[in-house]
Amino acid sequence: MKLFEALAQALAQNGDGLLFGVVGDANAYMVDAYARRDGARYVALANENGAVLAAIGAAMIGDEVGFATVTHGPALTNCVTALTEGVRSNTPMVLLCGDTPPEDRENLQNIDQKAVILSSGAGFEQMRSPATALEDLARAVRRARAERRPVAFNMPAQMQWQEVEYRDTSWHVPALPRVEIEGEALDNAVGIIAAARRPVILAGRGAIDDDSRAALLRLARRIEAPLATTMRAKGLFSGEDHVLGVHGTVSTPAASEVIQKADCLIAFGASLNFHTTAQGSFIDGKRVIQVADRAQDLAANAVPDVAILGSAPAVADTLLHWLDEAEIPGSGHTTDLPAQGLDQPEIRAMSDIREGCVDFLTALDRLNRLLPQERTLVTDAGRWMVRSYGLLTAPGPRDMVTSASFGAIGLGMATAIGAAARRPDRPTVLFCGDGGFMLGNLAEFNSATREGLDLICVIFNDGSYGAEHIQFRDKQLDPAITLFNWPDFVSVARSLGGDGTCVTSAADLDALPEAIDSRDRTRPYLIDVRLDPDRMTMW
Template identity: 45%
Template sequence: MKVYEAIARGLSDMGCTELFGVLGDGCVYIIDSFRRDCNGHYVAAVHEGSAVLMAQGWARVAGKVGVAAVTHGPGLTNTITPLVEGVKAGTPMVLLAGDTPAIDREHAQNVNQRGLVEATGAGFEMLRSPETVAEDLARVFYRAHVERRPIVLNIPVEFQWVEVEYQKPYLRLPETRSVIESSTDMDDAIGIIASSRLPVVIAGRGVDSPEAEAAVLRFARRIEAPVATSLRGKGLFNDDPFNLGISGTVAHEVALDVIGRSDCLIVFGASLNKYTSGERGLTRGKRIVQINPLPSELGRCTPVTVGLLGDPGLTADAMVNWLDEAEIPGSGARNDDLLQQLKTYHEKARTKLVHSTPAGTVDLYEVAFAVEEALPKDRVFVTGSGRFMFAFWNVISVPNPRSYVDGNGFSSIGIGEATAMGAARAAGDRPTLLVTGDGGFMLSGLSELATAVAEQLDLVVIVANDGSYGAEHIAMTMHNMDPDISLLPSRDFARIAEAFGCKGLTVTSSDELQAAMNAVATRDRKRPLVIDMKIDPASVYGGAAIARP
């Protein structure tokens, strides 16, 4: 077969079922063969950057390596920001990129593709020859899985029509689940936990299976510690009555109080970055035990007292065994007083958080609570980047960490839209909720509505339309400057969405919000729904945390 056919067949043989891309002469034959010869599903994005983001959204929800394909030159340069997003978010994906013929120095699309890719922090591999297709394909998938970042396979176009004998790629991923049953670090960790009077367990997306979640929760109950999560660990411990929710800069008042007063943090599968640590305010002066399967993550963001290298679930069970053998009593931190505090907070949260806004607008927290009730609990939740996120992070629930995806690794607007479409492809029969801002939606969301319609995605898009670049609006206001330059022209996103084939609605009041939620509940699940939520730019909370100089 031809090299392009061998690449397509190799993708299929390694389990790739979804390919995202934009056609160009450097990738069109691979894509066509994948779709026609291998019965793979090809999602035709409008922009190459969107194709990469879709592959990343799919990877985050599916828990597998996502795959995208683009052509050479501008096809690749259009993916630079999404590649950086993938690196910063730790998302495993493979990008197949055509490259111009080496013999043609004056090719208009010739560019240093290796230099561009490596500048993003992504990995780069060259298809070395027509005979090494199987080996090179297996290598990029292996690297993407192990290194947890995008890996680009650079494919010279002159190879594609060469005849080769097909070889099936051999890909065997290593078993990385391990635990140190006994060590000085384990002894120190048990000693710290035994002497703690108010421990808190924090878990992140490294707790990546129901079995691991159950093990960490057994550990927390054994030491009688309340639990919390990082943002990307959202969805863990949903049914535990002592769940404090998200730790860090978006934590609610009870969580901030408990974590702030704690004397010990036991952190499973989370990096404990500055957001989870509340800009270090929640970790200062505390003894910290961190458990992570990656040695590079131990103490990377926050200095820790003890770092344990191992699988979060297996290590949690090993620690329980040690505590039982030593007959160490629980801390007593899971008590009736804390239970009552959490109950009172949740009962009053809606009343405390929802505020009145000027006529013609609705409050973001009111929107968040309404959406939480309107959609089935088994959903996928995706956010873009912007100050609107703060109202939704603590209100919208998800069943597990794989059901939450943010486009916030690079803090770039315009990331969430295409990411949500890839996530929706992996969601199966579950709905996908995207919350985005009007600036980001204009930047990249509008054009990809065509893709969402073509794919018949069960996608509900909430556009938090405050008519401004929100963080900049707050920054200028804080400096007593006229924020006029941050304001955007009025746009009717509902009518624009209808023109693309979506269902479009506009919400300017509480009554219209309720009508929109009824439309959410009765939506056509094969037609994306876009809701233009009119928000007052001066009434959005939380943006100051982003904008403060």
């Protein structure tokens, strides 16, 4: 078969059944061959950046490698922001990008694609020849899994028409085996836990599987420690007692008080970045034990007192075993804490909201409760997101996707499309700001329409670039350049094939449940929530 057919067959046989992309002359034939195969679904995005983001969204929901494809030159440069987002969020995905034939020196789309890709922090894998192409693709997939980041597979266009013999190549990456944890690090960790009187157990994204959850619960109950999570593991311990919620800059006041008074933090699968540690204040004066299954994650941000390389279940069970062997009593910490409510945020409405607008936190709380509860939750970036992170909920950490690891607005819609395509059995709810909607999400709204996705897009519309607006106000400057007279978003949604409603009052919020229940689930639904830019809270 032709090489482009062999690549398509390898994707169909070994991939996750989803390929996101934008076609051009250097990848179109491979995409066409893939889309014609049984069990394969190609989802066309409006922009190449969106294709990569959709693959990231699908990977976050499915715990699999995501797949996207673009052509060469400007198509690839359009992907740099999304690739960087994938690197910063440690999301495995493979970008199959066509490349200009090397002999075509004056091609308008010619660029050093390796340099572009490496600038984002993504990995690069070159298709060396038609004979090695399937092995090269398999290597790219294995690298994406092992390195937990995007890897670009570079496909010169002229090679794709060569005849090749198809053969299966393994994409499998062996799981980290369960190993015995021993030595000085184990002794020190057990000693720190034994001496702790106010320990806290923290779970990050690297510890959200069922085995990790069960092992951390056993350890927490044994040492009588409350449980917290990073933002990307939010909801892991929902329903359990002594849950603090998110550990970091979006912690509730009650949880923050417990965390500040803690004398020991035992972190599993968490990078301990500045968000999680609240700029270091949440680990200041504490003994810290960090457990990770990759050496490069240990002490990458905060420096722990003890670093242990191993899987979360293996390490937690080993600690539990030696605590029992040494007959170490529980800390007694949870006996002094309320069993429930520590993770519940405070909702304080602002006064003097201008006419035609609603209070942000009140609306946020109402929306969180009235939108479908069995949902996939996707959040964009913006001024509104900090309080939203603490308040918005999803069934579990695999049902929640964030798109702000690079600090860019406008990445949410494409990410939501990928998540919705991966989980079509439930609605996907996207929260974004008005600036983010116009900057990037608008381009992909019609993609959601074309795919017939059950997607609800909530826009927090304060008519401004909110983060910049608040900085101008704080410096007592005129924020005029941050303000925008946007189009009517509901009309825009309808013109793009969707539907929607506008919320300008408490009565509009009261009417939302009926509108949401009666929506057409085969097209996106937009909720334009009007806010007062001068009565918005950042923190």
